[in-house]
Amino acid sequence: MTTVAADKDHTPVVVHCRDLCKKFGSSTAVADLSFDIRPRTCFGLLGPNGAGKTTTLRMLLGQSPRSGGILEVFGQDISHGRRQIRQRIGIVPQADNLDPDFTVKENLSMYGSYFRLNPKVLNERIPGLLEMVELLPRANHRINTLSGGMKRRLTLARALVNDPQLLVLDEPTTGLDPQARHMIWSLIHQMKRAGKTILLTTHYMEEAERLCDELIVIDEGSLLAQGSPTELIHRYCESDVLEIRGDVNEICLDTLPDTWRTEKAGESLYLYADDAQALVDFSQNLADMVCLHRHASLEDVFLRLTGRALRG
Amino acid sequence: MSTLAPPRLRLECLAVWRRNALVWRRLMAASLLLHFGEPFLYLLGIGYGLGRFIGELDGMPYFTFLASGFIAWSAMNIASMESMWSVYTRMVPQQTYEAILSTPAEVDDIVIGELLWCGTKSLVSGSAILAVAAVLGAVNDWDALLVIPVIFLTGVCFAAPGLIVTAYARGYEYFNFYMTLIMTPMFIMCGVFYPVSSLPGPVQSVVEILPLTHAVEIIRPIVVGQPVTDLALHLGALALFGLVSTWAATILFRRRLIT
Numbered sequence: 001m002t003t004v005a006a007d008k009d010h011t012p013v014v015v016h017c018r019d020l021c022k023k024f025g026s027s028t029a030v031a032d033l034s035f036d037i038r039p040r041t042c043f044g045l046l047g048p049n050g051a052g053k054t055t056t057l058r059m060l061l062g063q064s065p066r067s068g069g070i071l072e073v074f075g076q077d078i079s080h081g082r083r084q085i086r087q088r089i090g091i092v093p094q095a096d097n098l099d100p101d102f103t104v105k106e107n108l109s110m111y112g113s114y115f116r117l118n119p120k121v122l123n124e125r126i127p128g129l130l131e132m133v134e135l136l137p138r139a140n141h142r143i144n145t146l147s148g149g150m151k152r153r154l155t156l157a158r159a160l161v162n163d164p165q166l167l168v169l170d171e172p173t174t175g176l177d178p179q180a181r182h183m184i185w186s187l188i189h190q191m192k193r194a195g196k197t198i199l200l201t202t203h204y205m206e207e208a209e210r211l212c213d214e215l216i217v218i219d220e221g222s223l224l225a226q227g228s229p230t231e232l233i234h235r236y237c238e239s240d241v242l243e244i245r246g247d248v249n250e251i252c253l254d255t256l257p258d259t260w261r262t263e264k265a266g267e268s269l270y271l272y273a274d275d276a277q278a279l280v281d282f283s284q285n286l287a288d289m290v291c292l293h294r295h296a297s298l299e300d301v302f303l304r305l306t307g308r309a310l311r312g
Numbered sequence: 313m314s315t316l317a318p319p320r321l322r323l324e325c326l327a328v329w330r331r332n333a334l335v336w337r338r339l340m341a342a343s344l345l346l347h348f349g350e351p352f353l354y355l356l357g358i359g360y361g362l363g364r365f366i367g368e369l370d371g372m373p374y375f376t377f378l379a380s381g382f383i384a385w386s387a388m389n390i391a392s393m394e395s396m397w398s399v400y401t402r403m404v405p406q407q408t409y410e411a412i413l414s415t416p417a418e419v420d421d422i423v424i425g426e427l428l429w430c431g432t433k434s435l436v437s438g439s440a441i442l443a444v445a446a447v448l449g450a451v452n453d454w455d456a457l458l459v460i461p462v463i464f465l466t467g468v469c470f471a472a473p474g475l476i477v478t479a480y481a482r483g484y485e486y487f488n489f490y491m492t493l494i495m496t497p498m499f500i501m502c503g504v505f506y507p508v509s510s511l512p513g514p515v516q517s518v519v520e521i522l523p524l525t526h527a528v529e530i531i532r533p534i535v536v537g538q539p540v541t542d543l544a545l546h547l548g549a550l551a552l553f554g555l556v557s558t559w560a561a562t563i564l565f566r567r568r569l570i571t
Binding site for chain 1: 323324327328330331334335338406407408410411412413414415416417418569570571
């Protein structure tokens with residue numbers, strides 16, 4: 001019998017990854033990445049463009065062979081159990097790859113046929129899936145008549161056609177309007193309640209904060225931080241932020257308390273501190289500037305960990 | 313699994329074949345018009361027109377000679393075009409294979425499914441020419457129908473090198489090299505228009521080993537109702553060519569799609 005990797009409570013983990021590496025020629029896309037995904041949780045994989053998120057997902061699906069390390073899904077090594085593993089995974093890829101030659105409904109039945117699902121089972125399952133993503137009235141429409149949000153919803157329905165235990169979502173809400181985004185979020189919550197494990201990559205920190213139970217931040221293929229959204233905010237950031245916009249160069253920073261952290265980005269100055277009242281008091285003295293006081297968020301953590309420089 | 317392993321046959325390849333068949337069914341009318349209309353015009357124009365000056369060739373009317381050669385050429389041509397332009401479209405702009413590869417289906421299933429599909433398209437096109445030739449009086453016996461599996465085999469064998477080219481392709485322009493440098497010379501020299509035996513000696517010995525020559529050597533006598541000489545040799549050569557190309561195409565597609 002194979003030993004299945006388990007977390008500290010001895011629950012078997014869905015994804016077990018140790019010192020995972022991926023090299024393309026001489027460049028390293030993923031370096032010594034280690035994490036576990038526990039069942040029925042939503043796990044976030046965060047990082048700037050080019051951080052290695054999609055490469056990691058591709059390795060997880062067996063679409064990209066790893067250069068080193070351990071990668072097990074459902075307790076099976078990905079290089080041996082690739083087909084059995086994919087039987088139990090649903091994926092929403094970053095770029096749309098719906099089949100343009102088919103209708104909405106046919107896209108689901110065709111995708112199901114690659115899983116060798118019984119046509120009878122598919123015919124029963126498809127209307128329910130279309131209803132869930134509110135595309136039932138469009139069942140017989142061609143793909144090119146759908147909006148971006150509809151396509152994404154259909155891709156999500158397609159990912160569920162094999163009733164997967166692990167749902168992999170690669171930037172599921174990028175480019176969507178707020179309505180569509182909220183709908184996707186509510187569907188993800190629904191999936192989680194239905195007992196599915198979710199692996200999510202996103203650029204939207206608000207999204208990660210809302211959905212993820214646990215997340216990792218990676219950059220240049222390496223792990224920078226790991227924890228729940230609240231843990232990460234506590235660990236890497238002061239509780240409050242004062243954002244100041246205007247002629248920030250005139251503000252004298254020498255007199256600020258030592259415990260405050262300052263950061264300048266273009267026309268903006270960010271003051272981080274645990275003492276909210278002191279930040280508010282400080283902002284009273286800045287008559288000519290725009291001041292915004294708020295709680296620290298995951299975005300502050302993300303920018304602190306990965307810096308403000310633009311990425312390719 | 314090693315990337316050099318021979319292709320594995322699995323049932324999933326039929327799902328890939330079925331996908332293409334369902335798309336084709338939707339565009340069938342236009343496709344059939346092409347498959348019946350083109351050979352009809354060619355055979356009438358060249359076969360009858362040129363045939364009046366040529367008369368008989370290899371003991372048969374030139375029209376019959378050309379029609380049977382066209383069947384072999386069309387099997388090669390249709391399979392090559394499908395395995396290059398259409399496969400590239402599914403692979404790159406449509407990302408169909410990426411979607412398929414997130415299911416339990418594998419690269420091998422895509423390669424085998426596409427080969428079977430290309431063979432099927434060749435079969436449709438070749439059968440259409442056979443039908444047109446029969447209507448125009450070039451076919452005398454129902455035994456000519458035995459050519460249908462050979463057309464399918466020819467299609468599969470020529471789809472495999474097409475897939476090899478596609479595995480390297482960075483754009484559609486890439487295929488012009490293969491068409492101009494490989495396909496067109498075979499079309500002209502491999503016995504479609506005139507017997508290979510009429511070529512000068514050294515050229516003849518090169519042309520004799522080309523796969524289209526073998527296909528013509530099997531297809532022509534079956535269509536005309538003559539016994540096939542060296543059937544095992546021609547069939548074996550064609551099959552060997554197809555198998556080696558299929559293996560190579562599978563390796564190259566694994567490298568292209570699994571990175």
